[in-house]
Amino acid sequence: LNRCAGLVSYLHIARPRLGLVAPALPQIASLFATRSSTQKMAPPAEAKEGAAQNFARRDQLLQIQAEAQKKWDSMKIFEVDAPEGPADPNGKFFGNFPYPYMNGLLHLGHAFSLSKLEFASAYNRLIGKRVLFPQGFHCTGMPIKACADKLDRELTKFGNPPQFPKKEEAAAAAAAEEAASAAAAANTEVKDPTKFAGKKSKAAAKKGPGAYQYEILQLNGIPDDEIPRFRTTDHWLEYFPPLAMRDLHAMGCGIDWRRAFITTDMNPYYDSFVRWQFNTLRKLGKVIKDKRFAVFSPLDGQPCADHDRASGEGVGPQEYTLIKMEALELNGKLDALKGQGRVFLMAATLRPETMYGQTNCWVLPEGQYGAYKGLNDEIYIMTERSALNLSYQEKTPVRGQPECLLELTGQDLIGTPVKSPHAVHERVYVLPLLTILTNKGTGVVTSVPSDSPDDYAALLDLKKKPKLREKYGVLDEWVMPFEVIPIIDIPGFGNMSAQKVCEDLKIQSQNDTVKLAEAKQLVYLKGFTDGVMVVGKYSGRKVSEAKPLIKTEMIDAGMAMIYSEPEKQVISRSGDECVVALTDQWYMTYGEEEWRALTQRCLDQLETFSDEARNSFNGCLGWLQQWACSRSFGLGTRLPWDPQYLIESLSDSTIYMAYYTVAHLLQGGDMYGRSQAASTSASVIKAEDVTCTAA
Numbered sequence: 001l002n003r004c005a006g007l008v009s010y011l012h013i014a015r016p017r018l019g020l021v022a023p024a025l026p027q028i029a030s031l032f033a034t035r036s037s038t039q040k041m042a043p044p045a046e047a048k049e050g051a052a053q054n055f056a057r058r059d060q061l062l063q064i065q066a067e068a069q070k071k072w073d074s075m076k077i078f079e080v081d082a083p084e085g086p087a088d089p090n091g092k093f094f095g096n097f098p099y100p101y102m103n104g105l106l107h108l109g110h111a112f113s114l115s116k117l118e119f120a121s122a123y124n125r126l127i128g129k130r131v132l133f134p135q136g137f138h139c140t141g142m143p144i145k146a147c148a149d150k151l152d153r154e155l156t157k158f159g160n161p162p163q164f165p166k167k168e169e170a171a172a173a174a175a176a177e178e179a180a181s182a183a184a185a186a187n188t189e190v191k192d193p194t195k196f197a198g199k200k201s202k203a204a205a206k207k208g209p210g211a212y213q214y215e216i217l218q219l220n221g222i223p224d225d226e227i228p229r230f231r232t233t234d235h236w237l238e239y240f241p242p243l244a245m246r247d248l249h250a251m252g253c254g255i256d257w258r259r260a261f262i263t264t265d266m267n268p269y270y271d272s273f274v275r276w277q278f279n280t281l282r283k284l285g286k287v288i289k290d291k292r293f294a295v296f297s298p299l300d301g302q303p304c305a306d307h308d309r310a311s312g313e314g315v316g317p318q319e320y321t322l323i324k325m326e327a328l329e330l331n332g333k334l335d336a337l338k339g340q341g342r343v344f345l346m347a348a349t350l351r352p353e354t355m356y357g358q359t360n361c362w363v364l365p366e367g368q369y370g371a372y373k374g375l376n377d378e379i380y381i382m383t384e385r386s387a388l389n390l391s392y393q394e395k396t397p398v399r400g401q402p403e404c405l406l407e408l409t410g411q412d413l414i415g416t417p418v419k420s421p422h423a424v425h426e427r428v429y430v431l432p433l434l435t436i437l438t439n440k441g442t443g444v445v446t447s448v449p450s451d452s453p454d455d456y457a458a459l460l461d462l463k464k465k466p467k468l469r470e471k472y473g474v475l476d477e478w479v480m481p482f483e484v485i486p487i488i489d490i491p492g493f494g495n496m497s498a499q500k501v502c503e504d505l506k507i508q509s510q511n512d513t514v515k516l517a518e519a520k521q522l523v524y525l526k527g528f529t530d531g532v533m534v535v536g537k538y539s540g541r542k543v544s545e546a547k548p549l550i551k552t553e554m555i556d557a558g559m560a561m562i563y564s565e566p567e568k569q570v571i572s573r574s575g576d577e578c579v580v581a582l583t584d585q586w587y588m589t590y591g592e593e594e595w596r597a598l599t600q601r602c603l604d605q606l607e608t609f610s611d612e613a614r615n616s617f618n619g620c621l622g623w624l625q626q627w628a629c630s631r632s633f634g635l636g637t638r639l640p641w642d643p644q645y646l647i648e649s650l651s652d653s654t655i656y657m658a659y660y661t662v663a664h665l666l667q668g669g670d671m672y673g674r675s676q677a678a679s680t681s682a683s684v685i686k687a688e689d690v691t692c693t694a695a
Helices: 002-018 024-038 056-075 108-126 143-158 167-188 202-207 213-219 227-231 233-251 268-283 332-337 352-357 384-391 453-464 466-471 497-504 513-530 543-556 593-605 611-623 656-667
Strands: 092-094 130-132 287-297 309-311 317-327 342-349 360-363 368-373 378-382 404-409 417-419 428-432 444-447 560-566 579-589 626-628
Touching: 092 108, 108 130, 108 233, 143 213, 143 227, 143 233, 213 227, 227 233, 268 287, 268 656, 287 317, 287 626, 317 352, 317 444, 317 543, 332 404, 342 352, 342 360, 342 384, 342 444, 352 543, 360 453, 368 384, 378 384, 384 560, 384 579, 428 453, 444 453, 453 466, 453 497, 453 513, 497 513, 513 543, 543 560, 560 579, 593 611
Parallel strands: 092 130, 342 378, 360 428
Antiparallel strands: 287 579, 317 342, 317 417, 317 560, 360 444, 368 378, 368 404, 417 428, 579 626
16 A cells, blocks of 8 residues: 555656656546545454454455556556656666576565565655666576476486375485485594584575475476476476566566566577677677686586586685606506506695605595596596596596596505605505595595694504504505605794694694694695795795796606696586586686776776675675686577587676666567567667677
8 A cells, every 4th residue: 555655656756757647646546545435444353263264355455456556557657768858857766686597486585685676666766766677587507408407307217297206215215325425424524523514415405395396396386287398498488487577567566577588599689689798798808718627517518607506606626736656566456457557646735845755645445446547558546536527637538438447445555655756765655544535636645744744643653553554454664664854944833844733732643633633724824825945956945936836847747737626516406516627618808907907997986885795896806717608508698609609697697787778679578579679760670680790
């Protein structure tokens, strides 16, 4: 009712601009006055137990709402055009609600967020401003394609209508899988007992009761006989946007629906608009092609950006240096590799400058490893997960298909003598370390006890505990002769920082995980920022200066290689675990100095209404560099000059607010852009006329 009264006030203010004749106001006012005088609501009556509920008051409100909205529609009061003459003296207001994604119905979260814009728009109308409140719908990217493909797989596997496994069987299988994952994590992950961690992943927690895509569509109220049509992506685009429009209309939002549109090439006009945008950016040199490491979905066959992920949002590639430690003898199970090529244990490290201090190499005794075929007749020993990552980085014969020549456990590797780059000793041995995580790195770890508290504590354990050596078949000559080798001098810690901090914190063994974590925090950062090399070619140089030089020299000499993997586990919307791949694709050069400076200048002039918002923008400008803007899977607009690629779903959403200003002129009020706009000129604007030719 307040909205109805507000409408009357608005019409008094805006009557001349809307071209309303004088009788219109009394007619509308009388609509509300009549209802308020002749249909007064009865006071609430106490409901009797067991009596049927009375919805008369609710129904009356809904009837008033329907009549008022019908009046708004007939008068087209939310359709606003730019003034033909001078600017409106009352000012203007243009509000934008980020267009929602059309892989389902709108929900309460949309209503809550959108209500802020609705209230702001209504207020600005009431004070006489010319208000533009348009609304589009986003369909670009992975989610719709992934959902359609998932449904297709379900119907192919379980029939139509599908006969899914019984709930009890599915629950038991899921419980078994979760238990297996928990057990694996318990074997590999060192946990702080004072911290609580939820057992469900973010994706699992959000999945809800519908485990299958078919069930999710049922929960959206879609009839069973309609669901099979969702196997095609076009049906999603035809089905959900009109329902979103229906719900926003029912909510009473003051939207100019002439300007509604959907994205992707189903709408030829918006498709042309995005192609024009990218042709322009390329002409300005803001889009380039390059090879970069990117989080990548093997199942989808393309990079997996944040909005393409079921879990792992914000996770990026972590770069390591892979140290190639050559096996000098192939004994025991390794004998099967003789004659097939040089064999290397591949150790991932973040600290290549410390290789001068190696006393041994670590593996997890019960860890699962493999010997994988590398390039140039080389064989790499590492975990299967890391071998898969490496295969996507042009380091194996076949991309995405690591060839395992021999399956191994860590125990099979213990005692193997290796020659490691920059090590003082001609040979060091593979020894057991019980705290290795096989879900990070390669499962093979270099040992530098002078600077790593973990390495120092583990080496000391083996030296002091004969029974520990006996348990894993470790001979004395593999351990006892090897002493700590000073390599870096750190102010306050000396040239054997790990030994000092372990003694200061009274660390007794490698099982003192909490204290060891504290020890690493104390020495690692200070070692990099203040440490000085005391051995090797760069003795006397600061670690921060020597590290990149040593790393580059080792790679150039073939003693090491670059390797990358996700910082943490990332699961794509298609359900597979992501890797890091070296991808040849198109990038937006957002971090380019001149472009960033122009953006900063705009931000400085922007009213953000709060320091928090401004700080968020500044923070984003600080980290945003090259942005991968092309994909090979999903929905969207084809890259004009390289149509094998699609423009990804954030890159086609940066300036769509400008499209609202002309959408009604181009599309003629059809959100799909199928009917050309009525035109007073001799010819109608065609979609292909919107796109300029590529430079």
